[in-house]
Amino acid sequence: MDITQLKAGMSGIISQIVGGDDLSIQLEEMGFVPGSEISVVSRGPFAGPVALAVRGTTFALRRSEASRIKIGS
Amino acid sequence: MAGPCNAGKTTLFNGLTGSNYKTVNYPGSTVSFSKGPAKRSLALDAVIEDTPGLNSLRGDSSDQKMALGKLSSRDSYDLMIAVVDATQLSRHLYLIDQLKEWAHDILLCVTMNDLLKSQGRQLDVQALSREMGVKAVAIDGRKKKGIRDLVEEIRRFLPQGETAIHKQGHPSKDQIRARYRKVEAIEDKVISPLPTGASGKWFNPDRLFLHPVLGGVIFIAIMFSVFSAIFWFATPFMNVIDSFFGMLIQGTKQLLPAIWVTDILADGVIAGIGSVVIFLPQIAILFLAMGYLEDTGYLARGAMVIDKPLSKIGLNGKSFVPLLSGFACAIPAIMAARTISSRKERLLTIFIIPLMSCSARLPVYVLLLSFITPREKPWIGGICMAGLYIGGIVAATVAATVASKLPAFRHGSGSLLLELPAYRKPQLKLVVSSAYHRSKQYLRKAGPTIVVISLALWTFTHLPLQGTAGEEGREYATVSQSYGSKIGKVLEPVMKPMGLDWRGGVAMMMGFAAREVFVSSMVLMYRVEETDDDEALRAGLLRRMQEVTFAGTDQKVYTFSSCLGLLFFFAIALQCFPTVVIAKTEIGSWKLPLIQLGIFTGTAYVGAVVIVQVLRAFGVA
Numbered sequence: 001m002d003i004t005q006l007k008a009g010m011s012g013i014i015s016q017i018v019g020g021d022d023l024s025i026q027l028e029e030m031g032f033v034p035g036s037e038i039s040v041v042s043r044g045p046f047a048g049p050v051a052l053a054v055r056g057t058t059f060a061l062r063r064s065e066a067s068r069i070k071i072g073s
Numbered sequence: 074m075a076g077p078c079n080a081g082k083t084t085l086f087n088g089l090t091g092s093n094y095k096t097v098n099y100p101g102s103t104v105s106f107s108k109g110p111a112k113r114s115l116a117l118d119a120v121i122e123d124t125p126g127l128n129s130l131r132g133d134s135s136d137q138k139m140a141l142g143k144l145s146s147r148d149s150y151d152l153m154i155a156v157v158d159a160t161q162l163s164r165h166l167y168l169i170d171q172l173k174e175w176a177h178d179i180l181l182c183v184t185m186n187d188l189l190k191s192q193g194r195q196l197d198v199q200a201l202s203r204e205m206g207v208k209a210v211a212i213d214g215r216k217k218k219g220i221r222d223l224v225e226e227i228r229r230f231l232p233q234g235e236t237a238i239h240k241q242g243h244p245s246k247d248q249i250r251a252r253y254r255k256v257e258a259i260e261d262k263v264i265s266p267l268p269t270g271a272s273g274k275w276f277n278p279d280r281l282f283l284h285p286v287l288g289g290v291i292f293i294a295i296m297f298s299v300f301s302a303i304f305w306f307a308t309p310f311m312n313v314i315d316s317f318f319g320m321l322i323q324g325t326k327q328l329l330p331a332i333w334v335t336d337i338l339a340d341g342v343i344a345g346i347g348s349v350v351i352f353l354p355q356i357a358i359l360f361l362a363m364g365y366l367e368d369t370g371y372l373a374r375g376a377m378v379i380d381k382p383l384s385k386i387g388l389n390g391k392s393f394v395p396l397l398s399g400f401a402c403a404i405p406a407i408m409a410a411r412t413i414s415s416r417k418e419r420l421l422t423i424f425i426i427p428l429m430s431c432s433a434r435l436p437v438y439v440l441l442l443s444f445i446t447p448r449e450k451p452w453i454g455g456i457c458m459a460g461l462y463i464g465g466i467v468a469a470t471v472a473a474t475v476a477s478k479l480p481a482f483r484h485g486s487g488s489l490l491l492e493l494p495a496y497r498k499p500q501l502k503l504v505v506s507s508a509y510h511r512s513k514q515y516l517r518k519a520g521p522t523i524v525v526i527s528l529a530l531w532t533f534t535h536l537p538l539q540g541t542a543g544e545e546g547r548e549y550a551t552v553s554q555s556y557g558s559k560i561g562k563v564l565e566p567v568m569k570p571m572g573l574d575w576r577g578g579v580a581m582m583m584g585f586a587a588r589e590v591f592v593s594s595m596v597l598m599y600r601v602e603e604t605d606d607d608e609a610l611r612a613g614l615l616r617r618m619q620e621v622t623f624a625g626t627d628q629k630v631y632t633f634s635s636c637l638g639l640l641f642f643f644a645i646a647l648q649c650f651p652t653v654v655i656a657k658t659e660i661g662s663w664k665l666p667l668i669q670l671g672i673f674t675g676t677a678y679v680g681a682v683v684i685v686q687v688l689r690a691f692g693v694a
Contacts, residue, residue: 023488024246025243025244026128026490028249029128029131029167029244029249030128030129030490031161031163033249033250033253034250041277041279041493042279042280042283042284042285043285044283044285044288044381045283045284045288045289045292045378045381046378046381047381048381048382048384049377049380049381049489051279051283051377051493055161055163055164056158056161056162056164057158057164057494057495058492058493059490059491059493060373060374060376060380060390060489060490060491060492060493061490062380062384062488065488065489065490
């Protein structure tokens with residue numbers, strides 16, 4: 001399942017970043033590498049970007065981007 | 074100094090230089106960086122340069138490209154001070170580990186150790202130094218702790234002689250993961266839990282500020298306060314500046330001999346400088362408020378909250394601050410759009426900024442609204458004023474929606490990838506000093522442009538010279554027979570459909586230096602008696618506007634319909650040449666600014682004509 005399916009406050013371990021394009025490489029360079037712990041800080045207003053915590057910091061990602069992040073069950 | 078975004082680089086830079094630094098542009102670009110000597114109390118003979126924050130070595134935005142260019146030209150600096158945040162060590166070491174392959178002369182500065190301790194962890198700097206193979210210092214830029222240690226290390230630094238850069242291509246996913254495994258292992262070795270544990274579980278403010286419902290409400294409340302502050306706090310300062318330049322112009326005319334040089338100096342140069350400085354209070358307050366919000370960590374959250382609504386019209390959460398700035402003045406707003414990394418989203422933001430109702434339009438709106446709304450019911454004027462502001466936003470929304478469908482602006486779903494830095498107590502000194510530097514940059518950048526344009530328009534509307542110096546009514550004689558007026562008369566058939574005579578047309582042309590000039594040009598063109606009292610002057614102008622008729626007829630020029638048309642024109646037209654020039658320097662091409670000028674001014678004209686003609690067809694004068 002992907003990270004956007006988690007509720008705020010929940011966390012998981014990244015299993016994969018879908019795709020091999022620039023965005024997926026950019027995400028991995030930012031620290032979203034498989035094996036990292038990730039948690040949903042907030043799902044944000046207006047069904048807009050979600051706030052995700054990874055490796056000590058928080059990123060806002062649009063849902064379409066965040067859905068590329070798959071987490072292990 | 075180099076390092077990832079939000080690692081505390083700027084705070085450390087300020088700690089090392091004091092506020093004695095300059096903000097300069099990289100040659101041939103709009104990307105700016107700060108540079109200054111180490112402050113005297115440190116007794117360090119060095120010039121320190123701050124580079125834009127990096128996300129990776131890929132150069133995703135123009136400022137990151139510039140930073141990488143600078144860092145990879147090893148001849149241009151002796152020592153790289155790499156700044157990393159202790160609370161996100163693996164992410165930051167990932168970047169530094171790559172920079173290390175470029176050059177050996179790196180000094181590692183670890184910030185946010187206090188934040189790490191509050192999370193119940195601690196860093197072993199010696200171990201980090203060993204593991205990374207470079208000197209490392211723990212500092213706290215905010216409390217100025219560790220800066221002495223850093224200076225000692227800088228003094229001890231000896232160039233290693235190696236200046237070759239081993240630049241690698243972009244890493245593959247496997248390389249990225251391998252490097253992360255490496256720095257993760259280092260992180261595990263150098264960071265350990267504090268024996269005392271965490272200093273209590275703290276409330277995460279994001280639960281509130283990014284709350285699905287409250288987040289939006291708080292955002293609107295904060296931005297509305299900033300918007301109101303821009304106007305409320307700035308007004309008294311603007312009045313003082315206005316009177317000061319009024320006195321300066323009067324004084325110059327009285328002191329110097331009444332020849333044309335005096336006129337150019339007073340009405341061209343001094344008035345031109347005045348029209349730049351008058352907006353400084355609003356712009357400084359805007360920079361202060363935005364700098365404050367940025368330093369607390371909220372600004373990035375604001376961009377996240379507003380991203381979805383803005384993405385509907387092809388924009389980005391980062392477009393919000395430039396658009397809000399547009400309500401003060403389009404020029405700093407266009408400059409603020411630099412932070413938008415996607416070029417197309419940046420262009421689209423710049424495209425619609427001139428539709429935000431800038432404060433130069435305000436005096437014009439006040440004049441025209443007091444003409445058409447009943448004096449005994451001021452609230453009607455107030456509603457109309459609000460309508461004009463909202464109208465600008467609606468026009469901008471329509472323009473962005475249409476433009477985002479065009480190939481020049483069309484882009485995929487777009488991306489945000491915005492780091493939300495940890496909430497921190499803002500450092501007022503840093504906020505003030507950065508607002509000061511940014512205001513100075515506005516003056517330096519916009520100032521000469523505005524003065525030159527206002528001088529050019531002044532010349533155009535004052536040549537050839539008429540009458541003898543100091544003669545009564547000479548100013549009017551000069552202007553009414555100037556090249557500008559000749560063109561105004563030729564253009565009268567164009568102005569007439571929107572309800573203006575040639576004199577109103579000339580006033581509008583003069584408004585292209587800066588919109589508010591329209592009001593003083595109206596005073597001049599309709600020969601209203603000048604007084605120092607602004608209220609009396611406006612009352613005089615309003616009375617005069619009631620009487621003015623088209624030459625040789627008894628048809629009134631200023632009526633309900635023609636004023637409504639003018640209001641529409643001023644709301645939409647890109648009637649500000651300095652904006653066009655700044656947009657050109659920011660974008661690097663004339664194409665978009667000229668398209669803006671054509672489309673907005675053309676639409677404004679056609680709309681004004683339609684309003685006037687339709688209203689008159691229905692019998693509204």
